[in-house]
Amino acid sequence: MTFSATLNTIKLLTGMIKAIQFRSTATCSIHEEGLTFTVTESQSIKAIAYAKRSMFERYRRGTDIVPDFDIHLGAFVDCLGILCPAAALDECQIQYEGVGSPLILTRTDSEKQLTNTCKIQTLEPEPDIQSLSMYDSDTEQTVIMKASWLQDALGDLDSTCDRVSIVFSEQDPCFQLFGTGTNGTSSITEYHEDYAEPFISFDCSREGTYKYLYSHISRCTKALDQASDVSLKISKEGVLHLLFKMGSNANDDAAYVEFTIIPCID
Helix, strand or coil: CCCCEEEECHHHHHHHHHCCCCCCEEEEEEEEEEEEEEEEEEECCEEEEEEEHHHEEEEECCCCCCCCCCEHHHHHHHHHHHCCCCCCCCEEEECCCCCCCCCCEEEEECCCEEEEEEECCCCCCCCCCCCCCHHHEEEEEEEEEEEHHHHHHHCCCCCCCEEEEEEEECCCCCEEEECCCCCEEEEEEEECCCCCCCEEEEECCEEEEEEHHHHHHHHHHHHHHHEEEEEEEEEECCCCCEEECCCCCCCCCCCCEEEEEECCCC
């Protein structure tokens, strides 16, 4: 068996997959540290769902390298829903036997003496999926904040706006997020240094304004809905990196969703 695991947080994994479901397929990678599901769009935005090893009750990976494979996200979400309907046990087994094999999900209800099995066809991965990335050495601006505060700020934006601007400053207001709608309506959210409640951490290396397409930023909405905290980093080239800590339990460090977004070119 190349890979087998027991997952007892089906609902959490389902939410993570839905958060990156802006494309029909994702590339699944099986690591020693856990599973990742990666989605890219036009080399402009990349989203990764991280299900760490500690998220699983049991996690076994063969000693050989396991090649990546693509999986249809709609089918994956549907199967998770079948295995874990409302009020059901939040647990299933996952198996993968190697190239060309399906991803097998199994749930056994010993009380009802019932076993449900879903087999999802795997596909050859798309090329160059890892080309959009950001390294800590390139980080220019960093803020870690409560997800609800960023959710409110994005919610205040006019849905017709084309671009979203993020402003970092060493003076008040230290952090701004604003956009202008097609009807000329502007919305802006400001955070001040002396009002630290939204921030867990804030580090501004220099003043800067960074612009991104609203259509890209809005891809993060489903992740933001489920997150407790969010880390926002911007590179020297303006690449935006958002890391969402998923779930409501502050002690959970097993589930994350990451978005990397390129800036607008004026």
